[in-house]
Amino acid sequence: MTEPVLIDWNEDKRAEFRRGVMTARHRLHMAPEFTDLSLAALLDRHPRELTDICTMGDDPADRESWRGGSARNLTGMQLLEAVREGKLWINLREAMNRDPVYKPLFDALFTQLRRLNPGYRPVSVYGGILISSPRAQVFYHADVSETLLLHVKGKKRFRIYPPHAPWLNDRSMENILHKDQTEDMAFDTAWDADAAVLDLTPGSFVSWPLHAPHRVENLDGLNVSVTCEVVTQASLMKNAVLHANGALRRLGFNPRSTDARGVQALAKLAFSKAWKTAMKIAGPRKPMPKSEETFEVDLAAETGYRDRAAA
Ligand SMILES: [Fe+2]
Numbered sequence: 001m002t003e004p005v006l007i008d009w010n011e012d013k014r015a016e017f018r019r020g021v022m023t024a025r026h027r028l029h030m031a032p033e034f035t036d037l038s039l040a041a042l043l044d045r046h047p048r049e050l051t052d053i054c055t056m057g058d059d060p061a062d063r064e065s066w067r068g069g070s071a072r073n074l075t076g077m078q079l080l081e082a083v084r085e086g087k088l089w090i091n092l093r094e095a096m097n098r099d100p101v102y103k104p105l106f107d108a109l110f111t112q113l114r115r116l117n118p119g120y121r122p123v124s125v126y127g128g129i130l131i132s133s134p135r136a137q138v139f140y141h142a143d144v145s146e147t148l149l150l151h152v153k154g155k156k157r158f159r160i161y162p163p164h165a166p167w168l169n170d171r172s173m174e175n176i177l178h179k180d181q182t183e184d185m186a187f188d189t190a191w192d193a194d195a196a197v198l199d200l201t202p203g204s205f206v207s208w209p210l211h212a213p214h215r216v217e218n219l220d221g222l223n224v225s226v227t228c229e230v231v232t233q234a235s236l237m238k239n240a241v242l243h244a245n246g247a248l249r250r251l252g253f254n255p256r257s258t259d260a261r262g263v264q265a266l267a268k269l270a271f272s273k274a275w276k277t278a279m280k281i282a283g284p285r286k287p288m289p290k291s292e293e294t295f296e297v298d299l300a301a302e303t304g305y306r307d308r309a310a311a
Pocket residue numbers: 141142143147214
C-alpha cells in the first residue's frame with residue numbers, strides 16, 4: 001500500500017492533533033498485511049521477548065485480574081483462533097517498526113503525519129500490533145509517551161479521561177516513571193461520565209493529549225489495532241520534570257510545579273538525567289511489576305487457557 005495511510009486530515013484536525021481528543025480515518029484495514037493469514041504469519045515469526053500474551057477479568061475496576069501468559073506450542077493460526085474464542089490480549093511490541101512486512105506502512109504513516117502537521121518532529125516512534133478477543137478489555141491507564149491508535153478489525157469502545165486530577169494524579173505518573181508501578185492506575189467507574197467515549201470501527205484513527213488516561217472495552221469480533229508510541233521533545237521534557245519531582249520526593253522534598261517550561265524545568269531535566277545515571281550505577285533495572293507468566297494458552301481448555309503450576 002503506497003497510497004496515503006490517512007485520508008481525511010484537514011485544518012480542524014491539524015489544530016486538535018495532540019492538543020485534544022481527535023479522530024480521523026485511515027486505510028490500514030484494507031491492506032493485505034492485516035488479513036488473518038498475514039497476522040498468523042507475523043505471530044509465528046515475531047520475537048517471543050517482544051510478545052505479551054495476557055488475560056483479564058470482567059470488572060473494569062479489577063486491574064489485579066490482569067495476568068500474563070504464554071502460548072509456546074501453538075501456531076500463529078491456532079493462536080488467532082484462541083483469541084477469537086477466548087479472552088486474550090496480545091501485544092506484538094514494535095512489530096510495526098521492526099518487522100520488514102509492516103515497517104513500510106509504519107514509515108508511510110509517519111512520513112505523512114510529518115507532512116500534514118508542520119513542526120511535528122517525533123524524536124523516536126515505536127509501533128505495536130494488538131490482537132484481542134471480542135470481550136477483552138484494557139484497564140484504565142496512562143501511557144508515558146504520546147500515543148496514536150489506528151483501529152483495524154472488530155469493534156471497541158474507547159474512553160479517554162482528562163489528563164489532570166482527579167483522573168490523573170502526578171504521583172501516579174512519577175511512580176510509573178520510576179518504575180514503581182505499571183501504567184495501570186486507580187479507577188472509579190463514576191469517572192466514565194467525564195470521559196470522551198468513542199466507538200471504534202475498522203479505519204478509525206484516534207489521538208489524545210500526552211498522559212490522558214484511557215480504557216478500552218472490546219464490543220465485537222476479533223480486534224486488531226495498531227498503537228504508536230511517539231517520543232517528542234514535549235513528552236521528554238514533561239516526563240523529565242515528573243521524574244525529577246519523583247526523585248526529589250524520594251529525597252524528602254515536596255516539589256509542586258509540573259511546568260515543563262523555563263529554567264526550573266531545565267534544571268529538573270539535568271537532575272532527572274543525573275538520577276537515572278546514578279540508578280544505573282547502583283544496580284540492574286527493576287523488573288516491571290506483574291511481568292511473570294502465569295498461564296498457558298490451551299485450545300482444549302474451556303477458558304482457552306490453563307494455569308501454569310506455580311514455580
Ligand atoms: Fe494506552
